[in-house]
Amino acid sequence: MKLDQFLAMDVGSEDDRFLDLRALEYISDYDDHLMCPICHCPFIRPVRLECDHVFCQTCLNSAIRSFATGRDGFTCPTCRTPTRDVYLNVPRLLTNMCDEIPVRCPFSSEGCKEVVPRGHIQSHADKYCGYKLMDCPSASCDLRTRKKDLSPEDKCMHELHKCLRCDEDIMEQDYERHVQELCPSLKTTCPDCQVTVFRKALREHIEACPEAIHPCSASKYGCPVKMKRAELGTHEQSCPLITIGPYFEAQNSRLDSMELTVRHLQQRNEIFEDGLASIRSTLVESSRAFSAHNSSNTPTTDTNDTLDTPSEINRRSTPRSTTTEDSTTPLSNATTYLLSLHESLREEVAQLSHAITDLDARASMAIMNECLRLKEDMAHTNAAVNSVRMQVQWLMNPRLHQGQRAAGADTSTGAQSGSAGRTGAGAGPSSTGLLRLRRLSDTGREGTKL
């Protein structure tokens, strides 16, 4: 079928005789595949496009009207395939599945509890539902009435009638129900004592009914007894919890007053804590301000302190502390004054320790200097000793050679070498021992040679 033919088809949705299936309340969730992509309801009279996408007839109709104009052709709303034909035949399976979804009767607000498959809802509403609202048969009345309330004689059921018992005006269609169930003047029986009372007096009766089950008045203290009101009196005379009741009351009131005091104390405590916190914060603030003030002073004093002797430092620090006091006295707060005092003391201590380290460094420096000088002296003497030794050796050498030659020529010249050794000893008294030793060894060697 061509698109224009399809558009010309009678959609029939505006007809008042048919229920609006889209407005129905669907009881269960239905599968997304049974849902028209345009109206999101299960398909109602589905039609199919060339691309096999299915839509409700009315939905596709309005889509074609909105989108075919102004464009060269109509495309499938789902897949955008250009489409010229609409097919009215969709698989029976699809319509069956859609018609099987249960829906609530549209007259549920009037009291119909029916839930029927959607395929049957039209016939239910048309033929079977007694709650369907019908126009009043009387031409003069424009009210509507439920189908089941319509009288067979086609007379208007909206006339008001006075209830004989309660003097209320009731419409004729509601009269029967009123008389049977709702009228407050109807009698009813108390569920506990079987006494018949008026419906409107039932509530008062239950409050006072002697047969009604009531808990013991000490139930709030844990008495588990529940019995008829008539017998409750005898129980309450012997109930130990009732006799102890006043005591509990007194305890309760005491607890309450205690709680009150505790709360009061808590509040006061909080106030104190707040005050403490504020004091602390001011302390921190002032100390910060003071340290800032100090840091601007210290660099100049430090450079001087390095040259001061301890006594000077002591003398200097005393006036300094007074000046710091002077600078803090404008801060009239006592705590800030104490704090400043503390700060100045701390500064003095710092200065002292500084001076001590300075002295220490100087002393160690002096010691080191002395050591260096001594070391130098020692090196000098060492060098002198060494040069003397060299000279002695140089002086000794020719004599030694002479001695050897003399020993090699004649043993009697040994006395000569001995005198020569004596003169050598005169030249260098420190090397006499050595010379003598050598001579001894020489003579020893001569001895072995001989």
Add this chain to the structure above:
Amino acid sequence: MALPKRIIKETERLLAEPVPGITAVPHEDNLRYFDVTIHGPAQSPYEGGVFHLELFLPEDYPMTPPKIRFLTKIYHPNIDRLGRICLDVLKSNWSPALQIRTILLSIQILLGAPNPDDPLANDVAQRWKEDEAAAIQTAKEWTRTHAMT
């Protein structure tokens, strides 16, 4: 005029099964007006940002597309200073088979894939084409200042 069944159903579904990174809540006094938030997609310059949008379903929805606008400032070649969005499915390519859910998803994808060849904000698109790294840096900065609270 009564609210069409379709809008009721879509709203119910949006609230019952929300799309990850997207929320759409109707106004109580006007069920055709939605407050929408879209989270910037991961690995995009908008990552970490939460963008607010407004969405209005016109009288003949779904035969006309919903009207959507960014309320949060965003640096994007297809979104202009006033928050209007250049997206074909919001204009000529709208189809009644599309729905709020799919449209919001399309916008989220547009954030992850800017298209400077079909610009709405010409200055942004120009910058995006000339110096993409710098443009992305600006988009990140805008996201930080406007979409992260």
